[in-house]
Amino acid sequence: MHGEFTTLGIKIAPSTVWEILKQAGHEPAPERVSTTWADFLRSPADALPACDFIETITVNGRRQYTLAIIEHTGRRIRVLGITAHPTASWVVQAVKNLVMDVEQAGCRARYLIRDRDAKFPALIDEILSEAGIQTVLTGIRMPRMNAIMERWVQSCRRELLDRCLIWNERHLRHALREYERFYNRHRAHQALGQAAPLRTVPDPITDPEQIIDLNIRRRDRLGGILHEYSHPA
Template sequence: MLRLARENPLWGYRRIAGALAALGYRVGASRVWLILKTAGIDPAPRRVEPTWSEFLRAQATGILACDFFHCDTVLFKRLYCLVVMELGTRRVHVLGITEHPSGPWVAQQARNLMIELGNRAEGFRFLIRDRDTKFTTMFDDVFTAAGIGILKTPPRAPRANAFTERWIGGLRRELLDRILIVNARHLRRVLATYETHFNEHRPHRSLGQAAPLRALPDPVEADIKVIRRDRLDGLIHEYTQVA
Protein backbone atom coordinates (compact mmCIF):
# COMPACT_ATOMS: atom_id res chain seq x y z
CA MET A 1 0.00 0.00 0.00
CA LEU A 2 2.76 2.45 0.90
CA ARG A 3 4.66 1.49 -2.23
CA LEU A 4 1.63 2.14 -4.42
CA ALA A 5 1.14 5.57 -2.83
CA ARG A 6 4.79 6.61 -3.26
CA GLU A 7 5.16 5.33 -6.82
CA ASN A 8 1.82 6.79 -7.97
CA PRO A 9 1.45 10.28 -6.48
CA LEU A 10 -1.73 10.96 -8.52
CA TRP A 11 -3.61 8.01 -7.02
CA GLY A 12 -6.16 8.73 -4.33
CA TYR A 13 -7.31 6.38 -1.56
CA ARG A 14 -10.04 4.70 -3.65
CA ARG A 15 -7.67 4.22 -6.59
CA ILE A 16 -5.15 2.52 -4.32
CA ALA A 17 -7.90 0.36 -2.80
CA GLY A 18 -8.90 -0.66 -6.33
CA ALA A 19 -5.34 -1.59 -7.25
CA LEU A 20 -5.07 -3.67 -4.10
CA ALA A 21 -8.34 -5.44 -4.94
CA ALA A 22 -6.93 -6.34 -8.36
CA LEU A 23 -3.99 -7.93 -6.55
CA GLY A 24 -6.32 -9.97 -4.34
CA TYR A 25 -6.28 -7.70 -1.26
CA ARG A 26 -9.74 -6.37 -0.37
CA VAL A 27 -9.16 -3.24 1.71
CA GLY A 28 -11.62 -0.39 2.14
CA ALA A 29 -10.73 3.16 1.10
CA SER A 30 -11.12 4.33 4.70
CA ARG A 31 -8.55 1.75 5.79
CA VAL A 32 -6.17 2.94 3.10
CA TRP A 33 -6.66 6.52 4.32
CA LEU A 34 -5.87 5.55 7.91
CA ILE A 35 -2.73 3.62 7.02
CA LEU A 36 -1.35 6.33 4.73
CA LYS A 37 -2.12 9.06 7.25
CA THR A 38 -0.32 7.09 9.98
CA ALA A 39 2.68 6.74 7.65
CA GLY A 40 2.73 10.51 7.07
CA ILE A 41 1.74 10.32 3.39
CA ASP A 42 -0.44 13.22 2.26
CA PRO A 43 -3.54 12.92 0.06
CA ALA A 44 -2.95 12.76 -3.69
CA PRO A 45 -3.26 16.49 -4.56
CA ARG A 46 -0.66 17.46 -1.95
CA ARG A 47 1.69 14.65 -2.88
CA VAL A 48 2.22 15.98 -6.38
CA GLU A 49 3.03 19.54 -5.31
CA PRO A 50 6.68 20.13 -4.35
CA THR A 51 7.43 21.83 -1.07
CA TRP A 52 9.20 25.19 -1.05
CA SER A 53 12.51 23.58 -0.05
CA GLU A 54 12.13 20.97 -2.81
CA PHE A 55 11.44 23.73 -5.33
CA LEU A 56 14.53 25.65 -4.25
CA ARG A 57 16.75 22.57 -4.50
CA ALA A 58 15.37 21.67 -7.93
CA GLN A 59 15.62 25.20 -9.34
CA ALA A 60 18.66 26.48 -7.41
CA THR A 61 20.84 27.03 -10.47
CA GLY A 62 18.27 29.46 -11.89
CA ILE A 63 17.39 31.41 -8.75
CA LEU A 64 18.64 34.70 -7.35
CA ALA A 65 17.71 35.81 -3.84
CA CYS A 66 18.05 39.33 -2.47
CA ASP A 67 17.52 41.16 0.79
CA PHE A 68 18.36 44.31 2.71
CA PHE A 69 20.21 44.49 6.00
CA HIS A 70 21.32 47.47 8.05
CA CYS A 71 24.39 48.46 10.02
CA ASP A 72 24.60 51.21 12.64
CA THR A 73 27.81 53.24 12.75
CA VAL A 74 29.61 54.60 15.81
CA LEU A 75 28.20 58.02 14.86
CA PHE A 76 24.63 56.65 15.21
CA LYS A 77 23.88 56.62 11.51
CA ARG A 78 22.02 53.68 10.00
CA LEU A 79 23.33 52.37 6.68
CA TYR A 80 21.31 50.06 4.45
CA CYS A 81 22.98 47.37 2.35
CA LEU A 82 21.53 45.35 -0.54
CA VAL A 83 22.85 41.85 -1.16
CA VAL A 84 22.03 39.25 -3.84
CA MET A 85 22.95 35.55 -3.74
CA GLU A 86 23.11 33.03 -6.57
CA LEU A 87 21.54 30.00 -4.91
CA GLY A 88 23.15 27.43 -7.19
CA THR A 89 26.73 28.45 -6.38
CA ARG A 90 26.10 30.46 -3.17
CA ARG A 91 28.02 33.34 -4.76
CA VAL A 92 27.21 36.66 -3.08
CA HIS A 93 27.05 40.14 -4.60
CA VAL A 94 27.03 43.10 -2.20
CA LEU A 95 25.40 45.63 -4.49
CA GLY A 96 25.49 48.88 -2.57
CA ILE A 97 25.35 50.86 0.65
CA THR A 98 23.32 53.98 1.32
CA GLU A 99 21.66 55.97 4.08
CA HIS A 100 18.55 56.49 1.97
CA PRO A 101 17.48 53.43 -0.07
CA SER A 102 15.12 55.22 -2.44
CA GLY A 103 13.36 53.54 -5.34
CA PRO A 104 15.68 54.91 -8.05
CA TRP A 105 18.76 53.90 -6.04
CA VAL A 106 17.51 50.33 -5.58
CA ALA A 107 16.63 50.07 -9.28
CA GLN A 108 20.13 51.26 -10.22
CA GLN A 109 21.69 48.53 -8.06
CA ALA A 110 19.60 45.99 -9.97
CA ARG A 111 20.90 47.39 -13.27
CA ASN A 112 24.47 47.19 -11.98
CA LEU A 113 23.92 43.54 -11.06
CA MET A 114 22.61 42.69 -14.53
CA ILE A 115 25.67 44.35 -16.05
CA GLU A 116 27.94 42.37 -13.73
CA LEU A 117 26.21 39.09 -14.57
CA GLY A 118 26.48 39.75 -18.29
CA ASN A 119 25.59 36.70 -20.38
CA ARG A 120 25.15 34.61 -17.23
CA ALA A 121 21.90 36.50 -16.54
CA GLU A 122 20.21 34.34 -19.18
CA GLY A 123 20.60 31.31 -16.90
CA PHE A 124 18.41 32.74 -14.14
CA ARG A 125 14.63 32.32 -14.08
CA PHE A 126 13.52 33.66 -10.69
CA LEU A 127 14.39 36.32 -8.13
CA ILE A 128 13.25 35.81 -4.54
CA ARG A 129 12.59 38.94 -2.50
CA ASP A 130 10.42 39.97 0.41
CA ARG A 131 7.63 42.53 0.34
CA ASP A 132 9.72 45.46 1.57
CA THR A 133 8.52 48.73 0.05
CA LYS A 134 12.12 49.48 -0.94
CA PHE A 135 11.65 46.99 -3.78
CA THR A 136 9.65 49.14 -6.18
CA THR A 137 8.15 48.40 -9.58
CA MET A 138 11.27 49.89 -11.20
CA PHE A 139 13.37 47.30 -9.39
CA ASP A 140 11.17 44.42 -10.58
CA ASP A 141 11.11 45.73 -14.15
CA VAL A 142 14.89 45.41 -14.44
CA PHE A 143 14.61 41.65 -13.90
CA THR A 144 11.37 40.98 -15.74
CA ALA A 145 12.83 42.70 -18.81
CA ALA A 146 15.56 40.03 -18.74
CA GLY A 147 13.01 37.21 -18.43
CA ILE A 148 13.51 36.73 -14.67
CA GLY A 149 10.29 36.25 -12.72
CA ILE A 150 9.76 37.81 -9.30
CA LEU A 151 8.84 35.51 -6.40
CA LYS A 152 7.62 37.43 -3.34
CA THR A 153 7.92 35.69 0.01
CA PRO A 154 4.86 35.55 2.30
CA PRO A 155 4.60 38.27 4.98
CA ARG A 156 6.67 37.61 8.10
CA ALA A 157 8.20 34.45 6.64
CA PRO A 158 12.00 34.88 6.74
CA ARG A 159 12.50 31.14 6.18
CA ALA A 160 11.14 31.58 2.67
CA ASN A 161 14.34 33.50 1.91
CA ALA A 162 16.50 31.41 4.21
CA PHE A 163 19.69 31.48 2.15
CA THR A 164 20.22 35.24 2.24
CA GLU A 165 18.87 35.46 5.79
CA ARG A 166 21.45 32.91 6.89
CA TRP A 167 24.22 34.78 5.05
CA ILE A 168 23.24 38.02 6.78
CA GLY A 169 23.19 36.24 10.14
CA GLY A 170 26.65 34.80 9.49
CA LEU A 171 27.94 38.21 8.45
CA ARG A 172 26.76 39.69 11.73
CA ARG A 173 28.16 36.89 13.90
CA GLU A 174 31.50 36.66 12.12
CA LEU A 175 32.13 40.32 11.39
CA LEU A 176 29.72 43.17 12.10
CA ASP A 177 29.18 42.24 15.75
CA ARG A 178 32.97 42.30 16.25
CA ILE A 179 33.93 45.56 14.58
CA LEU A 180 32.97 49.23 14.91
CA ILE A 181 31.92 50.81 11.62
CA VAL A 182 32.79 54.48 11.25
CA ASN A 183 31.02 55.47 8.04
CA ALA A 184 29.77 54.22 4.67
CA ARG A 185 33.26 54.21 3.17
CA HIS A 186 34.54 52.03 6.00
CA LEU A 187 31.59 49.64 5.64
CA ARG A 188 32.15 49.32 1.88
CA ARG A 189 35.77 48.28 2.45
CA VAL A 190 34.80 45.79 5.16
CA LEU A 191 32.01 44.22 3.12
CA ALA A 192 34.16 44.03 -0.01
CA THR A 193 36.77 42.09 1.96
CA TYR A 194 34.16 39.75 3.42
CA GLU A 195 32.53 39.24 0.01
CA THR A 196 35.87 38.16 -1.47
CA HIS A 197 36.52 35.87 1.50
CA PHE A 198 33.06 34.30 1.27
CA ASN A 199 33.20 33.73 -2.49
CA GLU A 200 36.81 32.59 -2.82
CA HIS A 201 37.87 31.03 0.49
CA ARG A 202 35.04 30.10 2.84
CA PRO A 203 34.06 26.40 2.57
CA HIS A 204 30.41 25.51 1.99
CA ARG A 205 28.91 22.16 2.96
CA SER A 206 26.36 22.37 0.15
CA LEU A 207 29.27 22.62 -2.33
CA GLY A 208 31.22 19.71 -0.86
CA GLN A 209 33.36 22.13 1.22
CA ALA A 210 34.39 24.09 -1.88
CA ALA A 211 33.97 27.87 -2.18
CA PRO A 212 31.64 29.47 -4.76
CA LEU A 213 34.54 30.64 -6.92
CA ARG A 214 37.17 28.07 -5.89
CA ALA A 215 37.04 24.34 -6.50
CA LEU A 216 38.68 21.95 -4.06
CA PRO A 217 42.30 21.04 -4.91
CA ASP A 218 43.34 17.48 -5.60
CA PRO A 219 44.11 15.37 -2.51
CA VAL A 220 47.64 15.91 -1.21
CA GLU A 221 49.66 13.02 0.22
CA ALA A 222 53.03 14.73 0.57
CA ASP A 223 53.88 17.25 3.27
CA ILE A 224 52.64 20.75 2.56
CA LYS A 225 53.11 24.14 4.11
CA VAL A 226 49.97 25.98 5.18
CA ILE A 227 50.02 29.77 5.18
CA ARG A 228 47.50 31.77 7.18
CA ARG A 229 46.49 35.25 6.11
CA ASP A 230 44.54 37.48 8.48
CA ARG A 231 42.22 40.16 7.17
CA LEU A 232 40.34 42.98 8.90
CA ASP A 233 42.66 42.91 11.91
CA GLY A 234 42.42 39.16 12.32
CA LEU A 235 38.63 38.85 12.16
CA ILE A 236 38.91 36.75 8.99
CA HIS A 237 41.40 33.90 8.60
CA GLU A 238 42.27 32.50 5.18
CA TYR A 239 44.49 29.47 4.65
CA THR A 240 46.44 28.53 1.54
CA GLN A 241 48.87 25.70 0.91
CA VAL A 242 52.30 25.78 -0.65
CA ALA A 243 53.93 22.61 -1.97
Protein backbone atom coordinates in the same frame (compact mmCIF):
# COMPACT_ATOMS: atom_id res chain seq x y z
CA MET B 1 37.04 23.35 11.13
CA HIS B 2 36.35 20.38 8.85
CA GLY B 3 36.05 22.81 5.93
CA GLU B 4 39.42 24.43 6.69
CA PHE B 5 41.11 21.01 6.79
CA THR B 6 39.53 20.11 3.44
CA THR B 7 40.69 23.42 1.95
CA LEU B 8 44.26 22.50 2.90
CA GLY B 9 43.96 19.06 1.31
CA ILE B 10 43.91 17.25 4.68
CA LYS B 11 41.40 14.40 4.62
CA ILE B 12 39.66 14.00 7.96
CA ALA B 13 36.24 12.67 8.87
CA PRO B 14 33.62 15.10 10.23
CA SER B 15 33.12 12.69 13.14
CA THR B 16 36.79 13.13 14.11
CA VAL B 17 36.33 16.89 14.27
CA TRP B 18 33.18 16.35 16.32
CA GLU B 19 35.06 14.17 18.81
CA ILE B 20 37.84 16.76 19.15
CA LEU B 21 35.35 19.55 19.79
CA LYS B 22 33.41 17.37 22.24
CA GLN B 23 36.55 16.61 24.24
CA ALA B 24 37.30 20.35 24.31
CA GLY B 25 33.82 21.06 25.64
CA HIS B 26 32.41 22.74 22.54
CA GLU B 27 28.81 22.03 21.56
CA PRO B 28 27.99 21.39 17.89
CA ALA B 29 26.46 24.16 15.77
CA PRO B 30 22.65 24.14 15.40
CA GLU B 31 21.48 21.86 12.63
CA ARG B 32 20.22 23.45 9.44
CA VAL B 33 16.69 22.35 8.69
CA SER B 34 15.58 21.90 5.10
CA THR B 35 12.01 22.60 4.07
CA THR B 36 9.77 21.88 1.12
CA TRP B 37 10.25 25.51 0.08
CA ALA B 38 13.99 24.87 -0.09
CA ASP B 39 13.28 21.91 -2.35
CA PHE B 40 11.37 24.23 -4.67
CA LEU B 41 14.31 26.60 -4.78
CA ARG B 42 16.41 23.87 -6.39
CA SER B 43 14.85 24.72 -9.71
CA PRO B 44 16.34 23.66 -13.05
CA ALA B 45 17.42 27.25 -13.70
CA ASP B 46 21.16 27.70 -14.03
CA ALA B 47 21.10 30.44 -11.40
CA LEU B 48 18.37 31.19 -8.89
CA PRO B 49 19.27 34.45 -7.16
CA ALA B 50 17.79 35.93 -4.02
CA CYS B 51 18.32 39.41 -2.60
CA ASP B 52 17.80 41.28 0.63
CA PHE B 53 18.81 44.36 2.60
CA ILE B 54 21.08 44.16 5.62
CA GLU B 55 21.06 47.06 8.05
CA THR B 56 24.14 48.28 9.91
CA ILE B 57 24.53 51.08 12.46
CA THR B 58 27.92 52.78 12.35
CA VAL B 59 29.84 54.22 15.29
CA ASN B 60 28.59 57.72 14.46
CA GLY B 61 25.00 56.47 14.83
CA ARG B 62 24.04 56.49 11.14
CA ARG B 63 22.15 53.62 9.58
CA GLN B 64 23.62 52.09 6.46
CA TYR B 65 21.71 49.76 4.17
CA THR B 66 23.45 47.10 2.10
CA LEU B 67 21.71 45.44 -0.83
CA ALA B 68 23.16 42.01 -1.59
CA ILE B 69 22.27 39.11 -3.85
CA ILE B 70 23.21 35.44 -3.64
CA GLU B 71 23.09 32.64 -6.21
CA HIS B 72 21.40 29.52 -4.87
CA THR B 73 23.32 27.07 -7.02
CA GLY B 74 26.86 28.39 -6.59
CA ARG B 75 26.34 30.36 -3.34
CA ARG B 76 28.24 33.30 -4.82
CA ILE B 77 27.44 36.55 -3.05
CA ARG B 78 27.47 40.01 -4.62
CA VAL B 79 27.14 43.27 -2.75
CA LEU B 80 25.12 45.47 -5.10
CA GLY B 81 25.43 48.70 -3.16
CA ILE B 82 25.59 50.50 0.18
CA THR B 83 23.73 53.67 1.05
CA ALA B 84 22.34 55.62 3.98
CA HIS B 85 19.27 56.52 1.91
CA PRO B 86 17.79 53.52 0.04
CA THR B 87 15.48 55.62 -2.14
CA ALA B 88 13.41 54.11 -4.92
CA SER B 89 15.71 55.56 -7.58
CA TRP B 90 18.77 54.09 -5.85
CA VAL B 91 17.24 50.62 -5.68
CA VAL B 92 16.06 50.82 -9.31
CA GLN B 93 19.57 51.73 -10.48
CA ALA B 94 21.08 48.87 -8.48
CA VAL B 95 18.65 46.42 -10.09
CA LYS B 96 19.39 47.80 -13.55
CA ASN B 97 23.09 47.24 -12.92
CA LEU B 98 22.28 43.71 -11.82
CA VAL B 99 20.30 43.00 -15.00
CA MET B 100 23.19 44.23 -17.15
CA ASP B 101 25.63 42.01 -15.25
CA VAL B 102 23.32 39.01 -15.69
CA GLU B 103 23.03 39.61 -19.43
CA GLN B 104 26.78 40.08 -19.87
CA ALA B 105 27.49 36.87 -17.95
CA GLY B 106 25.02 34.94 -20.09
CA CYS B 107 23.15 33.82 -16.99
CA ARG B 108 19.77 32.13 -17.47
CA ALA B 109 18.16 33.16 -14.20
CA ARG B 110 14.38 32.84 -14.34
CA TYR B 111 13.39 33.97 -10.85
CA LEU B 112 14.52 36.44 -8.21
CA ILE B 113 13.43 35.84 -4.63
CA ARG B 114 12.91 38.79 -2.33
CA ASP B 115 10.80 39.77 0.65
CA ARG B 116 8.10 42.42 0.82
CA ASP B 117 10.34 45.17 2.19
CA ALA B 118 8.93 48.60 1.38
CA LYS B 119 12.39 49.65 0.16
CA PHE B 120 11.76 47.61 -3.00
CA PRO B 121 9.74 49.78 -5.44
CA ALA B 122 7.24 48.15 -7.79
CA LEU B 123 9.24 49.36 -10.78
CA ILE B 124 11.99 46.81 -10.20
CA ASP B 125 9.56 43.97 -10.96
CA GLU B 126 8.93 45.51 -14.39
CA ILE B 127 12.67 45.87 -15.03
CA LEU B 128 13.26 42.25 -14.10
CA SER B 129 10.28 41.08 -16.14
CA GLU B 130 11.67 42.75 -19.26
CA ALA B 131 14.87 40.76 -18.70
CA GLY B 132 12.88 37.53 -18.43
CA ILE B 133 13.20 37.29 -14.66
CA GLN B 134 10.10 36.73 -12.56
CA THR B 135 9.96 38.13 -9.03
CA VAL B 136 8.98 35.63 -6.33
CA LEU B 137 7.76 37.29 -3.12
CA THR B 138 8.18 35.53 0.19
CA GLY B 139 5.36 35.32 2.69
CA ILE B 140 4.88 37.88 5.42
CA ARG B 141 7.25 37.21 8.35
CA MET B 142 8.46 33.98 6.75
CA PRO B 143 12.26 34.28 6.47
CA ARG B 144 12.54 30.56 5.71
CA MET B 145 11.17 31.26 2.27
CA ASN B 146 14.40 33.16 1.60
CA ALA B 147 16.52 30.86 3.75
CA ILE B 148 19.78 30.92 1.79
CA MET B 149 19.88 34.71 1.70
CA GLU B 150 18.94 34.93 5.38
CA ARG B 151 21.69 32.44 6.21
CA TRP B 152 24.24 34.68 4.47
CA VAL B 153 22.97 37.70 6.42
CA GLN B 154 23.46 35.77 9.67
CA SER B 155 26.95 34.65 8.59
CA CYS B 156 27.89 38.21 7.67
CA ARG B 157 26.76 39.50 11.05
CA ARG B 158 28.31 36.67 13.07
CA GLU B 159 31.65 36.57 11.22
CA LEU B 160 32.08 40.28 10.45
CA LEU B 161 29.67 42.99 11.55
CA ASP B 162 29.23 41.79 15.15
CA ARG B 163 32.99 41.53 15.59
CA CYS B 164 34.12 45.00 14.57
CA LEU B 165 33.18 48.64 14.90
CA ILE B 166 32.10 50.17 11.59
CA TRP B 167 33.08 53.84 11.55
CA ASN B 168 31.28 55.10 8.46
CA GLU B 169 30.02 54.18 5.00
CA ARG B 170 33.52 54.08 3.55
CA HIS B 171 34.69 51.69 6.24
CA LEU B 172 31.61 49.51 5.69
CA ARG B 173 32.30 49.33 1.96
CA HIS B 174 35.85 48.22 2.61
CA ALA B 175 34.83 45.60 5.19
CA LEU B 176 32.10 44.12 3.01
CA ARG B 177 34.40 44.09 -0.02
CA GLU B 178 36.91 42.03 1.97
CA TYR B 179 34.20 39.72 3.31
CA GLU B 180 32.72 39.24 -0.16
CA ARG B 181 36.12 38.15 -1.46
CA PHE B 182 36.69 35.89 1.55
CA TYR B 183 33.22 34.33 1.25
CA ASN B 184 33.48 33.67 -2.50
CA ARG B 185 37.12 32.59 -2.75
CA HIS B 186 38.11 30.95 0.53
CA ARG B 187 35.35 30.20 3.03
CA ALA B 188 34.36 26.52 2.95
CA HIS B 189 30.66 25.76 2.33
CA GLN B 190 29.07 22.50 3.45
CA ALA B 191 26.46 22.77 0.70
CA LEU B 192 29.29 22.79 -1.87
CA GLY B 193 31.20 19.87 -0.38
CA GLN B 194 33.59 22.23 1.47
CA ALA B 195 34.39 24.13 -1.73
CA ALA B 196 33.90 27.89 -2.11
CA PRO B 197 31.80 29.55 -4.84
CA LEU B 198 34.96 30.47 -6.77
CA ARG B 199 37.30 27.74 -5.44
CA THR B 200 37.25 23.99 -5.92
CA VAL B 201 38.27 21.45 -3.29
CA PRO B 202 41.95 20.49 -3.69
CA ASP B 203 43.07 16.90 -3.97
CA PRO B 204 43.71 15.38 -0.53
CA ILE B 205 47.31 14.93 0.60
CA THR B 206 48.25 11.23 0.42
CA ASP B 207 51.94 11.40 1.30
CA PRO B 208 52.30 10.59 5.06
CA GLU B 209 55.48 12.66 5.30
CA GLN B 210 53.64 15.74 4.07
CA ILE B 211 50.92 15.21 6.67
CA ILE B 212 53.49 14.91 9.49
CA ASP B 213 55.52 17.95 8.38
CA LEU B 214 52.81 20.44 7.47
CA ASN B 215 53.68 24.07 6.87
CA ILE B 216 50.48 26.11 7.08
CA ARG B 217 50.39 29.86 6.74
CA ARG B 218 47.62 32.12 7.95
CA ARG B 219 46.64 35.35 6.26
CA ASP B 220 44.63 37.80 8.32
CA ARG B 221 42.09 40.13 6.76
CA LEU B 222 40.54 43.19 8.39
CA GLY B 223 43.00 43.20 11.25
CA GLY B 224 42.54 39.53 12.09
CA ILE B 225 38.75 39.28 11.99
CA LEU B 226 38.95 36.92 9.00
CA HIS B 227 41.58 34.21 8.59
CA GLU B 228 42.70 32.39 5.45
CA TYR B 229 44.86 29.28 5.73
CA SER B 230 47.05 28.01 2.91
CA HIS B 231 50.22 26.14 2.07
CA PRO B 232 53.26 28.26 1.21
CA ALA B 233 53.58 28.99 -2.51
